[in-house]
Amino acid sequence: MNTLESVYSAATVWLLVGSQHLYGPEALKQVDANGKKVADGFNASGNLSLKVVAQPVLTTGEEISAVIAKANADASCAGVITWMHTFSPAKMWSPGLLGLRKPMLHLHTQMARDLPWATIDMDYMNLHQSAHGDREFGYICSRLGIARKIVAGHWGEAGTHARIDAWMRAVAALHDQKKLVVARIGDNMRRVAVTDGDKVEAEAVFGYRVDGYGVGDVVRHVNEAADAAINSLCGEYAGAYSLAAGLEKGGEKHESLRDAARIELGLRAFLAEVGADAFTDTFENLHGLKQLPGIAAQRLMADGFGFGAEGDWKTAALVRAMKVMGHGLAGGTSFMEDYTYHFEPGRERVLGAHMLEICPTIATGKPACECHPLGIGGKEDPVRLVFDAPAGPALNASMVDMGGQMRLIINEVDAVEPDADLPNLPVARAVWVPRPDFRTGLEEWIRAGGAHHTGYSYSVTTEMLVDFAEAAGIECVVIGD
Numbered sequence: 073m074n075t076l077e078s079v080y081s082a083a084t085v086w087l088l089v090g091s092q093h094l095y096g097p098e099a100l101k102q103v104d105a106n107g108k109k110v111a112d113g114f115n116a117s118g119n120l121s122l123k124v125v126a127q128p129v130l131t132t133g134e135e136i137s138a139v140i141a142k143a144n145a146d147a148s149c150a151g152v153i154t155w156m157h158t159f160s161p162a163k164m165w166s167p168g169l170l171g172l173r174k175p176m177l178h179l180h181t182q183m184a185r186d187l188p189w190a191t192i193d194m195d196y197m198n199l200h201q202s203a204h205g206d207r208e209f210g211y212i213c214s215r216l217g218i219a220r221k222i223v224a225g226h227w228g229e230a231g232t233h234a235r236i237d238a239w240m241r242a243v244a245a246l247h248d249q250k251k252l253v254v255a256r257i258g259d260n261m262r263r264v265a266v267t268d269g270d271k272v273e274a275e276a277v278f279g280y281r282v283d284g285y286g287v288g289d290v291v292r293h294v295n296e297a298a299d300a301a302i303n304s305l306c307g308e309y310a311g312a313y314s315l316a317a318g319l320e321k322g323g324e325k326h327e328s329l330r331d332a333a334r335i336e337l338g339l340r341a342f343l344a345e346v347g348a349d350a351f352t353d354t355f356e357n358l359h360g361l362k363q364l365p366g367i368a369a370q371r372l373m374a375d376g377f378g379f380g381a382e383g384d385w386k387t388a389a390l391v392r393a394m395k396v397m398g399h400g401l402a403g404g405t406s407f408m409e410d411y412t413y414h415f416e417p418g419r420e421r422v423l424g425a426h427m428l429e430i431c432p433t434i435a436t437g438k439p440a441c442e443c444h445p446l447g448i449g450g451k452e453d454p455v456r457l458v459f460d461a462p463a464g465p466a467l468n469a470s471m472v473d474m475g476g477q478m479r480l481i482i483n484e485v486d487a488v489e490p491d492a493d494l495p496n497l498p499v500a501r502a503v504w505v506p507r508p509d510f511r512t513g514l515e516e517w518i519r520a521g522g523a524h525h526t527g528y529s530y531s532v533t534t535e536m537l538v539d540f541a542e543a544a545g546i547e548c549v550v551i552g553d
């Protein structure tokens with residue numbers, strides 16, 4: 073598996089600093105040194121998720137095109153940050169920008185925070201020209217239709233870092249999607265529209281592969297799971313969760329727990345074999361599996377795997393992207409489904425859940441590990457983790473295929489405590505109120521074509537997702553305040 077840590081440690085962002093030869097070699101030396109200082113400052117700040125690598129100052133069209141070609145070819149380069157320290161005539165940038173294949177952030181900053189009022193002279197003015205140099209650069213980007221995030225602010229300021237970091241998390245996710253394999257175990261749920269889509273289009277846009285497998289490919293690994301590993305995983309379950317009565321060793325349902333552990337071990341071995349960091353399954357294609365994977369899917373998500381139920385490969389890839397974006401931040405991310413409503417006037421809520429597969433990174437407290445019948449699928453009772461999700465700001469995101477155009481739909485929500493205990497609900501759940509209000513949130517989500525499956529997150533922000541959509545060149549709809 074490409075762990076979430078490894079996604080960040082393997083990627084860099086290049087800092088491209090623009091200038092020209094008008095100011096003489098001494099000034100260019102200064103500009104070059106300042107580029108390195110800014111990169112060092114970023115890397116030392118502790119506020120940015122990706123390492124910034126300053127490239128030598130750019131003064132000619134040939135240098136610009138060459139460094140962009142190098143960035144395109146560099147497997148570790150996840151994106152470029154551009155900054156015009158001085159004026160840098162933008163016709164020089166045009167051929168390079170037209171060939172740029174990496175996401176770009178235009179940083180509109182300046183070396184010194186404060187004007188040196190008492191000493192400022194024309195030498196200083198000539199060296200610190202981003203106020204107009206970045207406008208020249210912005211014009212050519214707008215004229216050529218170059219997608220980029222624009223961040224204005226001093227490079228040493230935490231608020232500037234926060235905006236750059238949102239973009240870094242988005243481009244880290246996009247960088248990861250280019251290597252991502254989504255293993256599709258079984259097909260999409262029969263006749264369902266929104267969970268399906270154009271896999272050729274998705275690969276062209278995001279770079280990920282969706283490879284189909286028969287469930288037998290997983291069953292082989294499940295059957296090969298060793299007794300010692302099953303025993304040890306059951307012990308891990310007992311240590312990490314509150315086991316329901318009967319699931320414990322010697323209990324009447326202990327064999328179900330062992331079956332669940334066997335499925336988790338088999339799934340992990342299968343995903344490792346095919347190199348997949350995201351997967352789907354479906355209750356309609358379970359031949360040879362005793363249970364629909366419940367606790368297995370939940371724990372794999374907690375480790376950073378993307379997941380989509382009922383063959384929903386777009387959501388599996390999106391959940392993986394959101395796992396990358398939210399890495400290291402407070403609050404978790406899960407696969408989610410808008411399940412059922414509370415329509416009490418003035419206290420309307422959505423109850424989100426799934427048949428089984430909600431990620432325990434969004435659990436409040438210690439999850440309960442339980443085994444209950446599943447109404448559909450005709451398999452043995454699956455083991456699952458049951459918990460509530462916390463109150464607080466969160467969001468739902470849905471990736472849909474509109475036919476020749478992928479669309480990301482984001483709804484900011486306020487998660488709330490359930491009104492009461494839910495003693496008969498045998499699945500993990502979250503309760504939330506959509507923004508800007510219940511009615512508008514629902515109506516606009518449905519108008520935009522948003523799915524019932526989402527990535528639900530307390531850590532990923534709207535800004536990260538918008539940056540992700542813009543860097544990928546897809547449509548983005550935000551429903552919020």
Ligand code: MN
Binds near residue numbers: 381382
């Ligand atoms: Mn579903």
